[in-house]
Amino acid sequence: MKKLLSPSILAADFNILGSNIEAVEREGADYLHIDVMDGSFVPSISFGMPLIKSIRKRSSLFFDVHLMIVDPVRYIKDFVASGADGITFHLEAERDAERAMELIHSEGKKAGIAINPETAVSALGDDMIKKADMVLIMTVHPGFGGQSYIGECTGKIRELRTRAEKLKPELDIEVDGGINKETINTVLDAGANVIVMGSAVFSGDIGEKMRFYRKVLG
Numbered sequence: 001m002k003k004l005l006s007p008s009i010l011a012a013d014f015n016i017l018g019s020n021i022e023a024v025e026r027e028g029a030d031y032l033h034i035d036v037m038d039g040s041f042v043p044s045i046s047f048g049m050p051l052i053k054s055i056r057k058r059s060s061l062f063f064d065v066h067l068m069i070v071d072p073v074r075y076i077k078d079f080v081a082s083g084a085d086g087i088t089f090h091l092e093a094e095r096d097a098e099r100a101m102e103l104i105h106s107e108g109k110k111a112g113i114a115i116n117p118e119t120a121v122s123a124l125g126d127d128m129i130k131k132a133d134m135v136l137i138m139t140v141h142p143g144f145g146g147q148s149y150i151g152e153c154t155g156k157i158r159e160l161r162t163r164a165e166k167l168k169p170e171l172d173i174e175v176d177g178g179i180n181k182e183t184i185n186t187v188l189d190a191g192a193n194v195i196v197m198g199s200a201v202f203s204g205d206i207g208e209k210m211r212f213y214r215k216v217l218g
């Protein structure tokens with residue numbers, strides 16, 4: 001299964017965002033992880049459609065949009081129009097996850113479901129897993145970058161990979177939060193294959209960090 005690196009621009013320097021994105025793209029990022037926060041589903045507010053529209057003009061990376069917002073279905077069309085390639089919403093924020101994925105698919109985009117650290121993998125029904133292109137297991141409480149990996153989440157990654165082997169072998173399992181050189185091998189061994197990294201990639205020398213993690217992913 002292909003292992004993909006998805007740098008999170010939440011940790012980028014917004015003063016020079018375009019060149020930060022160019023740097024990860026040049027060094028072989030697979031996706032660009034874009035965290036949208038509404039100050040309601042999570043305590044913080046980040047950015048939204050205008051920013052995505054603007055960076056879309058300069059980047060051909062797969063835009064992996066992570067919606068940490070209430071009632072995400074309201075905005076699916078807007079995020080598609082802004083340039084999203086994949087849209088991941090939170091199970092905790094959406095009453096009809098299957099319908100939400102159908103809407104994303106009807107726009108020709110990839111659909112992902114995210115679960116918070118306190119949400120069990122069993123909250124995802126078999127049909128949801130079959131319909132999803134990706135499931136995002138949050139490995140920190142969503143809302144802020146730079147937090148520490150929550151060790152209890154490793155078992156959830158393993159549990160989901162085991163279920164996916166039966167239900168949907170090609171399911172992408174993304175992990176997000178606290179992934180760095182100390183934790184990356186743990187999540188890969190447990191069965192994650194899409195790795196989000198914010199502070200680990202955007203702090204210090206981006207090129208050097210990207211080359212290091214590209215090698216780890218193989």
Ligand code: DX5
Pocket residue numbers: 008009010011033035066140141142143144145146147176177178179196197198199200
């Ligand atoms: C947290 C966001 C993450 C964040 C990860 O709510 O969803 O994508 O950018 O940041 P790091 O890698 O620094 O933990």
Ligand code: ZN
Pocket residue numbers: 008033034035066176196
């Ligand atoms: Zn995220």
